[in-house]
Amino acid sequence: MQFSVLATDGSARLGRITTGHGTIDTPCFMPVGTHGAVKGLTGEQLAEAGASVMLANLYHLALRPGIDLVEGLGGLHSFTGWHRPILTDSGGYQVFSLASLCSVDRDGVSFRSHLDGEALRLTPAGVVSMQERLGVDIAMMLDECPPWPVAEEVAAEALDRTVRWARKAREAQSTDRTALFGIVQGSFYPRLREHAIEELASLDFDGYALGGVSVGESKELGRGTVERFASALPSGKPRYLMGVGTPADILHAVLHGIDLFDCVLPSRNARHGVAFTNQGTLRLKNARFRDDDRPLAEACPCPACRQVSRAFIHHLIRGGHPTGAVFVTLHNMRFYLGFMAHLRQALASASLVGSAVEIARSHAD
Amino acid sequence: MQFSVLATDGSARLGRITTGHGTIDTPCFMPVGTHGAVKGLTGEQLAEAGASVMLANLYHLALRPGIDLVEGLGGLHSFTGWHRPILTDSGGYQVFSLASLCSVDRDGVSFRSHLDGEALRLTPAGVVSMQERLGVDIAMMLDECPPWPVAEEVAAEALDRTVRWARKAREAQSTDRTALFGIVQGSFYPRLREHAIEELASLDFDGYALGGVSVGESKELGRGTVERFASALPSGKPRYLMGVGTPADILHAVLHGIDLFDCVLPSRNARHGVAFTNQGTLRLKNARFRDDDRPLAEACPCPACRQVSRAFIHHLIRGGHPTGAVFVTLHNMRFYLGFMAHLRQALASASLVGSAVEIARSHAD
Numbered sequence: 001m002q003f004s005v006l007a008t009d010g011s012a013r014l015g016r017i018t019t020g021h022g023t024i025d026t027p028c029f030m031p032v033g034t035h036g037a038v039k040g041l042t043g044e045q046l047a048e049a050g051a052s053v054m055l056a057n058l059y060h061l062a063l064r065p066g067i068d069l070v071e072g073l074g075g076l077h078s079f080t081g082w083h084r085p086i087l088t089d090s091g092g093y094q095v096f097s098l099a100s101l102c103s104v105d106r107d108g109v110s111f112r113s114h115l116d117g118e119a120l121r122l123t124p125a126g127v128v129s130m131q132e133r134l135g136v137d138i139a140m141m142l143d144e145c146p147p148w149p150v151a152e153e154v155a156a157e158a159l160d161r162t163v164r165w166a167r168k169a170r171e172a173q174s175t176d177r178t179a180l181f182g183i184v185q186g187s188f189y190p191r192l193r194e195h196a197i198e199e200l201a202s203l204d205f206d207g208y209a210l211g212g213v214s215v216g217e218s219k220e221l222g223r224g225t226v227e228r229f230a231s232a233l234p235s236g237k238p239r240y241l242m243g244v245g246t247p248a249d250i251l252h253a254v255l256h257g258i259d260l261f262d263c264v265l266p267s268r269n270a271r272h273g274v275a276f277t278n279q280g281t282l283r284l285k286n287a288r289f290r291d292d293d294r295p296l297a298e299a300c301p302c303p304a305c306r307q308v309s310r311a312f313i314h315h316l317i318r319g320g321h322p323t324g325a326v327f328v329t330l331h332n333m334r335f336y337l338g339f340m341a342h343l344r345q346a347l348a349s350a351s352l353v354g355s356a357v358e359i360a361r362s363h364a365d
Numbered sequence: 366m367q368f369s370v371l372a373t374d375g376s377a378r379l380g381r382i383t384t385g386h387g388t389i390d391t392p393c394f395m396p397v398g399t400h401g402a403v404k405g406l407t408g409e410q411l412a413e414a415g416a417s418v419m420l421a422n423l424y425h426l427a428l429r430p431g432i433d434l435v436e437g438l439g440g441l442h443s444f445t446g447w448h449r450p451i452l453t454d455s456g457g458y459q460v461f462s463l464a465s466l467c468s469v470d471r472d473g474v475s476f477r478s479h480l481d482g483e484a485l486r487l488t489p490a491g492v493v494s495m496q497e498r499l500g501v502d503i504a505m506m507l508d509e510c511p512p513w514p515v516a517e518e519v520a521a522e523a524l525d526r527t528v529r530w531a532r533k534a535r536e537a538q539s540t541d542r543t544a545l546f547g548i549v550q551g552s553f554y555p556r557l558r559e560h561a562i563e564e565l566a567s568l569d570f571d572g573y574a575l576g577g578v579s580v581g582e583s584k585e586l587g588r589g590t591v592e593r594f595a596s597a598l599p600s601g602k603p604r605y606l607m608g609v610g611t612p613a614d615i616l617h618a619v620l621h622g623i624d625l626f627d628c629v630l631p632s633r634n635a636r637h638g639v640a641f642t643n644q645g646t647l648r649l650k651n652a653r654f655r656d657d658d659r660p661l662a663e664a665c666p667c668p669a670c671r672q673v674s675r676a677f678i679h680h681l682i683r684g685g686h687p688t689g690a691v692f693v694t695l696h697n698m699r700f701y702l703g704f705m706a707h708l709r710q711a712l713a714s715a716s717l718v719g720s721a722v723e724i725a726r727s728h729a730d
Binding site for chain 2: 035036037038039040041042043044064065069072073074078079080081290291293303304307308309311312314315316318319321322323325326327330
């Protein structure tokens with residue numbers, strides 16, 4: 001994997017990541033295909049929406065269908081039919097989201113499967129090996145993502161483990177084919193974050209993520225962490241803000257130097273009939289859309305907007321018809337990916353900082 | 366609407382229906398989009414699969430979103446974004462499928478909505494008017510579809526109503542833009558079917574359907590009715606066998622002179638992970654597909670077969686991932702529509718009857 005910063009505007013960066021499966025222009029949004037596909041969409045549809053990289057999840061894939069199986073079928077690209085870059089998260093986030101099903105110790109995390117109770121052991125070296133066997137382009141180290149609120153000493157203990165795991169992850173890396181990103185934890189304690197960055201930077205990862213944001217804290221606390229620590233991450237490597245967020249959150253983070261994003265919002269909200277537009281979100285279940293013959297967004301080139309009206313999507317969503325969720329997912333993906341392209345264009349002309357207020361206003365949440 | 370028989374082979378016919386929204390080459394399979402879309406697919410995907418006409422349902426659309434609304438938005442083509450021909454069934458089939466929610470009298474059917482209990486009254490003239498207001502290309506008359514088994518005198522009474530409704534439907538027709546098909550009922554009593562055909566033929570409908578098949582009878586009884594009555598329908602008009610069936614059922618009916626088909630099998634089975642192939646159906650949930658890296662069908666041009674393996678679809682279907690149902694639906698639609706194209710090619714070279722046994726063998730159910 002190679003990374004170049006092509007242009008900057010304030011702290012914001014225009015960049016390009018080159019992988020064995022193609023390039024990723026940054027700032028970039030990575031659609032979430034936890035099990036290998038975005039819910040309701042085919043890979044062709046996701047590519048048509050403009051996605052250059054998909055995010056999948058090691059924890060979920062390790063449980064089903066299992067690493068051996070995917071490796072035996074030629075790796076995750078071959079298995080999913082998605083031939084552009086893939087990043088996998090390691091399962092560290094599941095320490096947060098599936099807390100009741102796991103126990104953390106000094107050397108790793110033991111899960112009981114949320115599907116059938118089967119045991120799954122994740123270790124810092126093990127998850128690197130598993131992701132390399134999946135053949136993904138970017139692997140994430142195993143980390144421990146504490147919830148918020150959390151006492152500083154508990155967060156510090158978790159961070160100690162994560163830092164130890166970072167060393168073990170780096171030592172376990174066995175191929176250049178799969179890049180490895182470190183994850184900076186430390187909750188909302190600046191001292192811990194500073195320590196984490198110092199420790200991880202010394203390990204010279206291929207990229208750096210800010211983890212542990214969007215775990216229940218206030219918007220101010222989350223944004224404050226981005227403002228303080230995004231540009232403290234090594235500048236020659238891609239910077240990834242995990243699990244964030246709304247278009248406004250993304251713009252904010254780009255302005256502070258973040259390059260990569262993932263979030264379930266565009267797909268999960270779509271399934272609840274919530275569409276993103278430049279004029280704010282539309283709740284398609286709302287009765288006011290019953291006879292609205294406009295597309296979700298004017299001049300949008302997505303398959304929903306070129307085929308059907310808000311009224312038809314309202315009808316489908318109200319009836320629980322799966323095509324309703326598909327249409328809104330297609331639209332929201334195009335919206336997010338088009339938004340990122342817009343940010344890259346503004347960066348290419350060094351006009352992002354100057355137009356940020358206007359962009360924020362026209363992408364209200 | 367115009368209809369021409371272009372070639373025949375035994376009782377089988379190659380034909381073409383011309384409507385205001387395009388042509389329908391027959392024998393033709395009409396995908397079922399009850400509420401205006403095939404579940405999980407966009408109209409573009411359905412068109413790409415080769416569909417030339419979509420079936421929707423008046424009963425369901427009248428309840429939600431309502432005829433006034435669709436008419437106000439420019440009709441059903443405009444509302445759904447499907448600009449090829451549309452045929453709507455009238456709601457007569459719901460007398461069978463929603464029997465506990467309706468009562469039939471001399472002049473029509475009164476439903477309590479299966480959604481919210483609201484009253485819906487369907488009359489023979491009313492359903493013609495409603496379908497004309499939807500602007501569909503082909504409307505079906507209101508009929509009464511009895512279950513099986515049913516006593517002959519009960520079936521005869523139902524048929525008397527249907528015949529009376531046929532006259533009222535024909536009288537209610539007010540535009541050439543929407544063709545009107547008569548529906549031959551009579552259950553599995555040949556005397557009743559003969560009577561129905563005689564009565565309806567005298568009304569000179571734009572097309573004729575065999576209804577009341579696939580309502581719980583044996584395969585022999587259903588096929589026997591097709592064998593005896595398909596070619597008794599007026600030969601200068603399209604002939605439509607409602608709600609049938611498997612590829613083998615369709616081949617059988619084409620050989621006996623049927624031109625049009627609809628059935629939920631390819632879409633409903635897809636949602637349960639059952640794919641159609643020339644070598645029979647595949648139950649994708651089955652463990653034997655876990656590591657099967659072949660496409661659903663060799664040389665199939667559908668989006669599923671060009672993107673992913675049986676193993677990936679197995680993984681998605683087992684996990685209840687909506688993309689699994691989408692992939693199999695895309696494949697099954699392409700399979701059914703490709704099967705019909707194959708039958709038309711054989712008819713064009715007058716080789717259908719000669720190759721029927723071979724075709725039946727290679728499309729095992």
